[in-house]
Amino acid sequence: MTTSNAATGDVDPAVREELTRLRDSIDNIDAAVVHMLAERFKCTQQVGRLKAEHRLPPADPGREARQIARLRALAENAKLDPAFAEKFLNFIIAEVIRHHERIADGSPGGVTPSANRTTTSAAGE
Ligand SMILES: O=C(O)C(=O)C[C@]1(C(=O)O)C=C[C@@H](O)C=C1
Numbered sequence: 001m002t003t004s005n006a007a008t009g010d011v012d013p014a015v016r017e018e019l020t021r022l023r024d025s026i027d028n029i030d031a032a033v034v035h036m037l038a039e040r041f042k043c044t045q046q047v048g049r050l051k052a053e054h055r056l057p058p059a060d061p062g063r064e065a066r067q068i069a070r071l072r073a074l075a076e077n078a079k080l081d082p083a084f085a086e087k088f089l090n091f092i093i094a095e096v097i098r099h100h101e102r103i104a105d106g107s108p109g110g111v112t113p114s115a116n117r118t119t120t121s122a123a124g125e
Contacts, residue, residue, distance in 0.1 A: 038094070043097075048100040058100030064093060 005011075010018075051058060068086050075085035 012040075037092070041096070044096040045099065048096070048103040052104040058097045058104060067093075087105055 048058070050056075068089060071085045071089050072082040075082040
């Protein structure tokens with residue numbers, strides 16, 4: 001059996017190769033997640049403007065309950081922890097509601113990062 005020695009940094013070349021291959025896939029998946037999230041936020045920004053124009057509330061708990069039930073079922077089928085899927089969706093929705101509130105207040109509702117900001121929100125603003 002081939003071994004790796006973490007203490008000396010001496011990693012078996014086959015192990016190194018496998019690790020690199022897996023990390024390349026992880027990097028591709030992370031890039032896809034970022035692009036998909038960016039598209040989702042483009043849609044929710046439009047929803048935020050529509051809601052503000054028509055004086056609709058930023059949050060819609062009924063819609064959220066349906067989204068959570070749907071995502072939990074999808075997660076179960078995909079063998080992903082449904083509790084994690086729910087937490088992830090809630091995290092995103094909380095940020096969307098924050099954007100909706102900003103749009104309704106008349107403040108800039110964009111998701112462009114600001115170099116001056118010291119705190120980090122869910123969307124990394
Ligand atoms: O569908 C809406 O009404 C939205 O504002 C979008 C969204 C979402 O991010 O999916 C965000 C807030 C609502 O509470 C429900 C869903």
